[in-house]
Amino acid sequence: MEVDCRECAGCCIDWRSIAPDGVELDHERRGAFVPIDGTYNLVPLSGDEIRRFIREGLGDALTPRLFVADDDERSVRIGGRRLAALDDRPVFLIGLRKPPKPVAPFGTEPRWLPSCVFLDPTTLQCRIHGSETFPDACRTYPADNLALGTDTECERVEAAFGGERLLDRDPDGATPRFGPGALGGTVFVHPEPSRIRDSVEQIAAGELTADDRAEFAAIAAATSPGTLDVDDTRYDRARQRILGTSSWVGAAIELWEARLEETPDPSLAVDVEESRGASPTDGWD
């Protein structure tokens, strides 16, 4: 697999609002397991990765995803929604938050687009690339899609803005995440649906509180791979750690949201993110 990511970041941002007519960006919402939230290209994290983010004091970068049930048997009703479930417990993933950032992908003018918390808006490079916290899903993208024979974000960007992004279709390095071993590894269940009644609507509206996010991330961190079992002690510890976190990520998200009315300027990232502790990126030259 070889890709040209310069001035792209298509897989790190939500660029649906600038896609030309005729380019369909609905790959996450086709078939079974349609998310209840409106996020585009959520990066699914494994339990090990979630625990690592929490240990590193970056637990406030994490956010949950629940799914609409497409099957009466494997569903649970919470409030007015029927959610995908196992044994009456809702199934969820944990991914990375996507606040609005001023970005100029594909050679376009700068604008506010939902962007991964770790994307440097100035260079459109990943701030955690090569670090211990760099997610496997990003490291192997788009090899998994190539291995499964599904289309890639690189090709969607090519279709929308021209140029060549996907330079080699060899799926070497693919590590499919949603096979039978995914339960407790990348796919989690919440053990007490009554505890998340209010969170479900917050997730659907994209208005989660820190408590909502910490609840799901702590359950995932306390789940043992291959099981539905949640360790209460590990859950309490993870939840306290997340709620006690005040990383550059959380501070930057608040600042970006407060500046949404301003002219989008990618160079603001130095002040908003790097001055608070975000690692700079190298740029392309």
Ligand code: SF4
């Ligand atoms: S972690 Fe890095 S590579 Fe992955 S989506 Fe975020 S910015 Fe992109």
Ligand code: SF4
């Ligand atoms: S969409 Fe493809 S080319 Fe663009 S940043 Fe992602 S991996 Fe690179």
